Amino acid sequence: MKKVILYIHGFNSGPGDKSIELQKQFPDCEIISPQLPYDCDEAMKILREIVDNNLDNEVYVVATSLGAFYAMMLSVLQVFQDNISFYLINPSLIPHTTLSRFINTTVVNYKTGESFYVSKDFLNKLEAYHKALVQTYSLSALHSCNFFLGTLDELLDFTTLLDFIKQYKAPYKVYYSQQDHRFADISLVVSEIRKNMVY
Numbered sequence: 442m443k444k445v446i447l448y449i450h451g452f453n454s455g456p457g458d459k460s461i462e463l464q465k466q467f468p469d470c471e472i473i474s475p476q477l478p479y480d481c482d483e484a485m486k487i488l489r490e491i492v493d494n495n496l497d498n499e500v501y502v503v504a505t506s507l508g509a510f511y512a513m514m515l516s517v518l519q520v521f522q523d524n525i526s527f528y529l530i531n532p533s534l535i536p537h538t539t540l541s542r543f544i545n546t547t548v549v550n551y552k553t554g555e556s557f558y559v560s561k562d563f564l565n566k567l568e569a570y571h572k573a574l575v576q577t578y579s580l581s582a583l584h585s586c587n588f589f590l591g592t593l594d595e596l597l598d599f600t601t602l603l604d605f606i607k608q609y610k611a612p613y614k615v616y617y618s619q620q621d622h623r624f625a626d627i628s629l630v631v632s633e634i635r636k637n638m639v640y
Contacts, residue, residue, distance in 0.1 A: 449505070450476075452507040481567055502515065517583060536570075545561075
């Protein structure tokens with residue numbers, strides 16, 4: 442059984458400093474950090490395939506913002522998989538609401554240069570995933586989730602996120618750090634992964 446770290450980036454972003462830092466901190470692990478498409482169906486398909494291809498491995502999912510929302514979907518879908526754990530940084534728990542400020546505008550990915558028009562259809566798809574997460578699957582099925590909340594997050598109110606999480610009785614842990622939404626210092630995340638890693 443090999444150790445795999447799957448890094449899932451946030452909206453309008455891509456693999457970068459965090460995936461590089463994870464490789465530096467865990468040189469014996471395979472780091473998988475795909476550049477996800479904007480379409481959430483395609484993004485989830487890619488992530489499901491990665492997880493399905495690593496069912497025999499020890500998997501640590503590190504995800505930020507919208508990527509952490511996708512990771513929560515993976516969590517409820519993989520509830521019976523003991524080999525996978527989740528480290529969610531400033532998760533966008535209601536992405537169709539938090540990203541609505543971009544509706545009918547074109548954003549440019551600062552890492553890839555790709556342009557994307559944020560349509561109502563895009564937000565509707567995210568809303569459908571949100572409903573599936575909290576209604577169809579239920580957040581009570583969250584599996585091995587560790588939440589890392591930046592108390593200085595300028596985009597998402599960490600207290601709202603905490604209140605949202607507390608509604609559900611699930612096996613999760615919450616950690617706080619005086620960081621903004623970018624959460625550039627992932628040393629706390631690295632420390633918790635090391636504590637949970639099986640040697």
